[in-house]
């Protein structure tokens with residue numbers, strides 16, 4: 001299949017304050033930040049997939065309705081944003097069920113996709129695909145196909161593939177930077193790696209007729225967020241500094257990818273053409 005410079009640009013719609021100590025001391029900036037992405041997508045007449053945390057849908061149902069009204073796709077990104085590898089199958093089943101319920105309450109009628117928090121599905125929790133199937137999920141974008149101290153699954157390989165139960169897994173796109181295999185099109189990596197290297201990686205994917213998979217969060221472009229220690233980085237000051245790094249240039253960098261004649265599409269739209 002010819003993928004025509006497909007850019008599977010997607011948003012992990014979550015609240016950066018989740019699991020942060022004293023989170024209520026800080027402002028909820030989800031709406032304001034998401035609106036910047038929505039405006040950008042509208043400018044480029046593009047529709048994408050928003051992998052949405054159930055708690056966010058509960059707090060901001062009107063945002064979910066705006067996203068749907070503008071023609072984008074809503075998919076799951078868990079209820080409480082706990083890595084799948086840290087859950088038992090039963091805990092995962094309850095979390096996914098609550099995620100779907102929250103999205104439905106906010107107005108979603110069709111929910112086909114799932115993305116694990118922090119790309120946390122690996123060989124240890126392959127059972128998760130059977131549980132997704134129970135809920136009618138048809139695709140997932142939950143694997144980091146490289147060695148990683150936390151949740152990597154290097155044996156998965158870098159191309160999307162279908163499991164025997166029908167679910168298609170789209171692992172995050174990687175490229176090699178020296179000794180490291182990095183998700184160049186996602187969040188902090190996209191902000192922090194040199195611009196020309198990012199563009200080179202996109203060109204490589206497009207030339208090889210592979211869709212480039214990305215993930216961005218509302219906070220990735222937030223230049224007005226208060227300073228606090230983020231969760232999930234073991235109080236590491238350098239990682240926390242990276243969390244804020246180069247947010248101001250995110251949209252400019254995305255425009256440079258679009259200038260490569262990249263075509264943004266939703267996951268469902270992409271799958272329908274396979």
Ligand SMILES: [Zn+2]
Nearest residue numbers: 012014117118
């Ligand atoms: Zn997330």
